[in-house]
Amino acid sequence: MSHILKIHPDSEQVLGEPVTAEIFRFDPEVDAEPRMQTYVVPYRYRMSILTLLREIYETQDPTLAFRNQQCGRGICGTCHVRVSVNGKLTKGCSVPLEPGSKITLTPASRAKVIRDLVVDF
Numbered sequence: 132m133s134h135i136l137k138i139h140p141d142s143e144q145v146l147g148e149p150v151t152a153e154i155f156r157f158d159p160e161v162d163a164e165p166r167m168q169t170y171v172v173p174y175r176y177r178m179s180i181l182t183l184l185r186e187i188y189e190t191q192d193p194t195l196a197f198r199n200q201q202c203g204r205g206i207c208g209t210c211h212v213r214v215s216v217n218g219k220l221t222k223g224c225s226v227p228l229e230p231g232s233k234i235t236l237t238p239a240s241r242a243k244v245i246r247d248l249v250v251d252f
């Protein structure tokens with residue numbers, strides 16, 4: 132978590148039930164149709180959607196595409212994704228997750244998908 136200046140001692144601890152994330156996957160160069168892929172991820176201290184995606188990328192699936200070069204503080208807006216709870220467009224770095232959360236993530240705009248959660252601005 133390079134965007135955090137001071138690492139909290141609990142930041143690497145697994146706390147509570149894992150998070151289940153169903154994530155939109157589509158590579159227009161390979162896939163005929165989009166699909167959803169489910170990941171079960173250990174819940175860690177102060178986990179957000181952005182840190183969830185980083186955890187998946189680093190520990191489970193390096194083929195998952197999302198914008199990772201971001202501020203992590205709700206300023207730049209490049210982490211926009213749609214979250215299943217209300218279908219609203221939201222900044223992934225600003226949405227805290229709870230232990231045992233079940234979420235569905237889709238790209239900010241399906242019409243502009245470059246790959247998975249990455250869209251053309």
Ligand code: FES
Pocket residue numbers: 181201202203204205206207208209210211222223224225
């Ligand atoms: S990472 Fe910049 S607003 Fe979310």
